[in-house]
Amino acid sequence: MQAQVTIGLTVKDKTEAHQVKKAFETMNKHFGAKGIIHMEKLFLNDAFIRNLVKMKINKK
Numbered sequence: 001m002q003a004q005v006t007i008g009l010t011v012k013d014k015t016e017a018h019q020v021k022k023a024f025e026t027m028n029k030h031f032g033a034k035g036i037i038h039m040e041k042l043f044l045n046d047a048f049i050r051n052l053v054k055m056k057i058n059k060k
Contacts, residue, residue: 027039
């Protein structure tokens with residue numbers, strides 16, 4: 001089954017909106033819906049993964 005999913009995000013400008021859209025498309029292409037759901041569960045339930053992701057994001 002294929003479904004259109006719409007979410008609301010706050011972005012700075014059109015460039016950032018495009019980057020977010022591409023990021024979701026990339027996650028979907030590589031992991032699919034089940035993979036994205038599994039990533040969310042890991043992020044919410046595993047403090048090590050959550051902290052690792054936060055550290056990687058904050059290094060920019």
